[in-house]
Amino acid sequence: MKNGNLKQMSLFQSENNRCKPKEPVLISLCFLGVPCRWHGRRARKRTGLIEKLGKKYVLVPVCPEQLGGMPTPRTGEYLSGTGARVLDEGLAIYAPETGEDVTKHHIDGGNYAVEIGKIVGACRAYLKGGSPSCDREGVTGELLKRAGIKVIRVP
Numbered sequence: 001m002k003n004g005n006l007k008q009m010s011l012f013q014s015e016n017n018r019c020k021p022k023e024p025v026l027i028s029l030c031f032l033g034v035p036c037r038w039h040g041r042r043a044r045k046r047t048g049l050i051e052k053l054g055k056k057y058v059l060v061p062v063c064p065e066q067l068g069g070m071p072t073p074r075t076g077e078y079l080s081g082t083g084a085r086v087l088d089e090g091l092a093i094y095a096p097e098t099g100e101d102v103t104k105h106h107i108d109g110g111n112y113a114v115e116i117g118k119i120v121g122a123c124r125a126y127l128k129g130g131s132p133s134c135d136r137e138g139v140t141g142e143l144l145k146r147a148g149i150k151v152i153r154v155p
């Protein structure tokens with residue numbers, strides 16, 4: 001094998017055998033204590049959850065609402081239905097404070113989360129319950145399920 005090829009290969013190999021590959025999983029970014037929630041304040045870091053999952057998985061954090069182009073802080077939407085209804089029946093999501101139709105942001109963010117999940121090879125996602133995006137029945141939750149990624153709702 002030529003030197004160049006050897007160098008290139010070393011970029012993709014772990015330097016020792018202790019680095020066993022772990023399964024990647026998606027996780028709601030706000031569980032890490034990152035202030036990505038609608039109110040812009042730092043959410044409680046879910047240390048126990050992160051430690052437990054981190055032993056078994058590589059955690060890939062995503063915030064679908066930010067991925068979908070929404071600012072932080074932003075309006076706090078409530079989903080009066082399910083993500084499936086948004087996707088299949090055109091149920092719209094409106095910002096309560098401004099009346100703006102923010103449906104596209106939620107769908108875009110969900111699609112980006114699916115894209116990231118596919119790129120990293122995630123088969124499951126641990127998402128925050130009660131969110132119009134992240135809940136298992138939310139827009140992102142629904143899109144991930146349809147893409148074959150199992151969604152675990154974390155209360």
Ligand code: SF4
Binds near residue numbers: 029030031064131
């Ligand atoms: S969209 Fe998901 S990750 Fe982002 S703040 Fe809401 S619950 Fe957390």
